[in-house]
Amino acid sequence: DKIMAYLRKNGNDEVLVVLNLSPYPLLVNVYDNNVEGKFRDVFSGTTIDFDKERKNELGPWGYMVGVK
Numbered sequence: 001d002k003i004m005a006y007l008r009k010n011g012n013d014e015v016l017v018v019l020n021l022s023p024y025p026l027l028v029n030v031y032d033n034n035v036e037g038k039f040r041d042v043f044s045g046t047t048i049d050f051d052k053e054r055k056n057e058l059g060p061w062g063y064m065v066g067v068k
Contacts, residue, residue: 005030014068017063018056018064019063020059027057036050048066
């Protein structure tokens, strides 16, 4: 109830949005077969490989917008 996440696909293009809707840092577990491969965070430029890393920490009110 504190995390909102969604994935949008159009052909080979994908956008993953993960939002922490709380004032606390949270460990986000992404266990969905639709979320796989490497996403580049559009704000920080870091790459998250969801084939290897299924858990990521989001700070208070934090967000991640990843593109593939």
